[in-house]
Amino acid sequence: ExxxxxxxxxxxxxxxxxxxxxxxxxxxxxxxxxxxxxxxxxxxxxxxxxxxxxxxxxxxxxxxxxxxxxxxxxxxxxxxxxxxxxxxxxxxxxxxxxxxxxxxxxxxxxxxxxxxxxxxxxxxxxxxxxxxxxxxGIPLMRPLLLEYPQSPEFFNDDGEFMFGHDLFVSPVTTELQDMKVIQLPPGSWYDYWTGEKSSDKELKKMKPALDEVPAFVRAGAIVPRQPLVQHTGETPNGPLELRVYPGPDCKGSLYQDDGHTLAYEKGEFLRVNYSCQVGADAIRIVSTIEKDGYKPWWSAAEITVFGISKAPKSVRVGDATIHEWRFDSAQQAVAFTLPEAKNSWTAELIL
Structure with missing residues (x-):
């Protein structure tokens, strides 16, 4: 005050x-x-x-x-x-x-x-x-029991956590880490670093090197990211990045405001909702502007869709077919750029 x-x-x-x-x-x-x-x-x-x-x-x-x-x-x-x-x-x-x-x-x-x-x-x-x-009031760093109350096997797990709704993190906190056994929460998960897909049925046995932290992304997540900056006051130079991890209830969101003033209380903020529908022969990604009271730094968006085992037949944005897309067989991912992504849009991978 x-x-x-x-x-x-x-x-x-x-x-x-x-x-x-x-x-x-x-x-x-x-x-x-x-x-x-x-x-x-x-x-x-x-x-x-x-x-x-x-x-x-x-x-x-x-x-x-x-x-x-x-x-x-x-x-x-x-x-x-x-x-x-x-x-x-x-x-x-x-x-x-x-x-x-x-x-x-x-x-x-x-x-x-x-x-x-x-x-x-x-x-x-x-x-x-x-x-x-x-x-x-839902915290950024969440115990597993908060996100998965139907899974009592996680009730006593206070060494791992959800970071937001979509990232599961299992930090290394002991000096001599021989083997780390990780039980993934219910559903399917993608390795945050490699894109490899796993299910909760698997016990992940890992021996993290000094430069590794086990982290996984919920299948069905759409995670917004930005180009590297040196401090939070620096405006990112480049496109918004969206990482799409296909799965059930596939969705994500993005909120932006000026980060400093109280203008957001007057409606000066941006809120975007993302969703994806996964079919047998296509993956459809939809971006919907819910509130456009703040102008974001980006005009373009770089979209990366994981869990793609082979190159798609085509990639469409709206009614147009785009030809400049990339398939990474190691990460099983397809990446493409939307030059104009400030408004609502739809993209589709034809598999």
């Missing part, structure tokens, strides 16, 4: 270290002064999940630990896990060792950079999910 008086046209953002029930209406918070040890990395996920389902969804932790100095592997794993947390914040106390992403040499820097950049590319999905959280 004080910040609104000081800057009446700017959205206030407060980060508090002293919070209690109801404070989420006024401020974000973090889990407190943690320690640079592996078990504190492991404690972060259940703490953030508990905060989220208690109504406090805008939370994070001190990545790398506040007290003490993390080892190279610990800091790398923490930066990887934090990329899928609501608040992404590397923070430490005075008198501790350096823990910026570029310490510990080129190998660790490259891994950390990759996950930091991935978070920036996911920002449209993250921002859309946070807007949903603001409206409904």
């Amino acid at each position: 004080g910040l609104l008086k000081l800057r009446p046209n700017e959205r206030p953002f407060v980060l508090t270290r002293a919070a209690y029930a109801g404070t989420q209406r006024y401020a974000a918070t973090w889990t407190g002064d943690n320690v640079a040890v592996w078990n504190h990395l492991g404690m972060s996920t259940p703490m953030l999940l508990s905060m989220g389902i208690s109504g406090y969804g805008m939370v994070g932790d001190d990545i790398g630990g506040f007290a003490g100095t993390p080892t190279a592997d610990l800091l790398t794993r923490w930066i990887e896990a934090g990329a899928f947390n609501p608040i992404y914040r590397d923070h430490t106390a005075k008198g501790t060792g350096d823990q910026e992403p570029w310490v510990h040499g080129a190998k660790h820097e490259a891994i950390r950079k990759r996950f930091i950049e991935e978070r920036y590319r996911l920002m449209p999905y993250i921002y859309t999910s946070v807007e949903e959280m603001t409206r409904t």
Whole structure:
């Protein structure tokens, strides 16, 4: 309220270290002064999940630990896990060792950079999910029991989580990870990194390398992404990216506003709904503008459809057949560009 008086046209953002029930209406918070040890990395996920389902969804932790100095592997794993947390914040106390992403040499820097950049590319999905959280109270970082209450086998799982409605993440939080056994939630899933399709019937036995975090996308998801930026205030330079993962109840959404002012309260925002229908011989993707009160950065959209085992016979946008599309046999994906994607549109893959 004080910040609104000081800057009446700017959205206030407060980060508090002293919070209690109801404070989420006024401020974000973090889990407190943690320690640079592996078990504190492991404690972060259940703490953030508990905060989220208690109504406090805008939370994070001190990545790398506040007290003490993390080892190279610990800091790398923490930066990887934090990329899928609501608040992404590397923070430490005075008198501790350096823990910026570029310490510990080129190998660790490259891994950390990759996950930091991935978070920036996911920002449209993250921002859309946070807007949903603001409206409904459903947190961005969700325990599996919240998304899958019909599956009691996940009720005690506090080490894995949903990031928004569509991403399942199983972070590595132990120093010696021999074999990680992952039970996927109900339905079919695509590997976030490779596009490989799996079902919940499979127990995924993985031994993640230092640069790997097991993550999967729900079959039926449409995930919006953006070109890489160096900070959230930078306007992306390039098309909107939509990753389509065909499956039942195939849909997604996108929310955009100016990110700073209260103009969204006056209807100055963009909301787009996406859907796809999967048939025996075609996949149809539909974009519908629900609210066009804000002009987005993009005019074009890059569409990638996963789960395609062979090149399609043709690709259509509206009534026109386009010829500049690409088939990736390794990822089993088809990609094409819509030059004009600011308005509602329909695209179709003829299989």
